[in-house]
Amino acid sequence: MRKRERQATIQRLIQDEPIERQEDLVARLNELHIPVTQATISRDIKDMQLIKVPAGEGHYRYSMPAEKQLPATDKLRRTLITAMKWGEAMDNFIHLALLPGTAAAVETLIEQLDDQRIFATISGDASILIICRSAKYATAVLAELEAMVG
Structure with a gap:
């Protein structure tokens, strides 16, 4: 899978699900038959400039920064x-x-x-x-x- 496609999948996942940790993201992508490593996800998070936002009850989740949310x-x-x-x-x-x-x-x-x-x-x-x-x-x-x- 190409980087762009993987990052588009990551964006959909974090918009649809409360992904709290990199390990959760790795697990979800693997469930979708997209093999990734922790290092790859770490680079994607940095490249996509993902941020963590409050998700309630002391939890945080990954989100796109406001500028990145525009089409x-x-x-x-x-x-x-x-x-x-x-x-x-x-x-x-x-x-x-x-x-x-x-x-x-x-x-x-x-x-x-x-x-x-x-x-x-x-x-x-x-x-x-x-x-x-x-x-x-x-x-x-x-x-x-x-x-x-x-």
Whole structure:
């Protein structure tokens, strides 16, 4: 299982169940036939920036931080509105021109979408190259990104 898929499963689990400890998370994932180690879960917790919140009666449970609870599309939209200058598609490629220093954040948000039309992304400081699986997908993805900006 890929990291992104595992972390999506972790997010669903902590939203649906009162997971208090890393060991509980390891056990639940193993029950779902997702073999993980304590070290992997520890890295995922750090990477996902999970926090512990009161769950009543002196117990705590894992939760997503407030910023992480927003859907990836909402975070991307909010970021693109202030960062995107323009975009252009050619064949199966999209070039996004952004404000300096914003490309890495935008690239991360695009990757969080886990859009199967996108093969890969490459970012610099102020631009991103999005490689789509077809020219048709590139046109559609660019149209969606431009619609987010308005």
